[in-house]
Amino acid sequence: EAGVVQSPRYKIIEKKQPVAFWCNPISGHNTLYWYLQNLGQGPELLIRYENEEAVDDSQLPKDRFSAERLKGVDSTLKIQPAELGDSAVYLCASSLDRPGTQYFGPGTRLLVL
Amino acid sequence: GQSLEQPSEVTAVEGAIVQINCTYQTSGFYGLSWYQQHDGGAPTFLSYNGLDGLEETGRFSSFLSRSDSYGYLLLQELQMKDSASYFCAVIDTVGSSNTGKLIFGQGTTLQVKP
Numbered sequence: 001e002a003g004v005v006q007s008p009r010y011k012i013i014e015k016k017q018p019v020a021f022w023c024n025p026i027s028g029h030n031t032l033y034w035y036l037q038n039l040g041q042g043p044e045l046l047i048r049y050e051n052e053e054a055v056d057d058s059q060l061p062k063d064r065f066s067a068e069r070l071k072g073v074d075s076t077l078k079i080q081p082a083e084l085g086d087s088a089v090y091l092c093a094s095s096l097d098r099p100g101t102q103y104f105g106p107g108t109r110l111l112v113l
Numbered sequence: 114g115q116s117l118e119q120p121s122e123v124t125a126v127e128g129a130i131v132q133i134n135c136t137y138q139t140s141g142f143y144g145l146s147w148y149q150q151h152d153g154g155a156p157t158f159l160s161y162n163g164l165d166g167l168e169e170t171g172r173f174s175s176f177l178s179r180s181d182s183y184g185y186l187l188l189q190e191l192q193m194k195d196s197a198s199y200f201c202a203v204i205d206t207v208g209s210s211n212t213g214k215l216i217f218g219q220g221t222t223l224q225v226k227p
Contacts, residue, residue: 004155031213042117042200042217043156056214091155099211100146100161100204107155 002026004105006092012111018080021108025073025094032069033102034077035091043091043104049075082112115139117218119201124224125191133186133199133221141206145177145184146215148200156200160186188223196225 005024013019025032030051035043046065048056051072060067064083069075079086089109093102117137125131135145144163148156162168162177162184174187188195198220205214 040220042202042220043215044217045214048214056212093156095213098161099163100144100202100215101158102156102215103158104155 004092004094004103006090006105006108008108009106010109010111012113013082014113015084016081018078019082019110020076020078021090021092021110023075023077023092023105025075025092026096026103029094029096029103030072031095032075033093033095034067034075035093035104037089037091037107039088046077079110082110084112086110087112115203115205115216117201117203117216119199119218119221121219122222122224124226126226127191127193129191130187130189131191131223133188133201133223135184135186135201135218137182137184137201137203137218139203139205139216141208141212142179142182143204143206143209143211145175146202146204147173147175147186148202148217149197150200150220151197159199191225193225193227196223198222 032049034046037043047060049069067077089107091107093104095102119135146161147159150156160175177184200220202215202217205212
């Protein structure tokens with residue numbers, strides 16, 4: 001079984017530029033999550049999807065961040081414009097129906113200069 | 114507010130046993146999970162406790178006491194490859210319903226020495 005796939009793995013951009021991250025969850029997993037992880041910290045939820053519906057986006061900075069999950073499978077997270085403080089690892093995870101069990105992708109390491 | 118506390122660093126020798134504690138104060142609680150993350154890698158699910166008591170999975174065990182808002186991860190027969198960060202995570206609730214949302218602690222860096 002293929003795991004969660006994310007791309008790109010690394011991204012370096014200048015501040016004020018846009019950036020997008022892509023995630024393909026494990027086949028059949030209806031729940032998809034985007035997390036942000038700063039160095040030395042635990043992951044923090046940005047948005048959670050049940051199929052194509054965003055059921056929790058309370059921690060997504062909506063002035064610059066947006067996300068979509070078309071057809072309830074792949075998802076894209078976008079930042080426009082990026083700020084220096086957005087430098088972090090962006091993790092995508094998916095889950096089925098086992099409590100507390102999420103499967104994470106390798107993440108995208110973003111560096112904003 | 115939501116807070117989880119775990120030690121920032123733990124050091125142990127190969128073959129030993131180590132316990133990583135986690136205390137939590139959250140508005141909702143459905144269960145406690147543990148994740149392992151190697152440097153530059155993805156968090157990997159280790160264990161889940163929905164009820165009080167001990168769950169054992171190979172060399173790893175996890176314990177939960179709801180009344181004490183406390184849990185721990187126990188790693189036995191430590192190996193060098195166990196050097197990683199370990200995160201406890203609370204499953205949030207709305208009422209008594211599982212929201213699926215995980216709230217992570219800051220992580221404990223475990224260093225296993227020869």
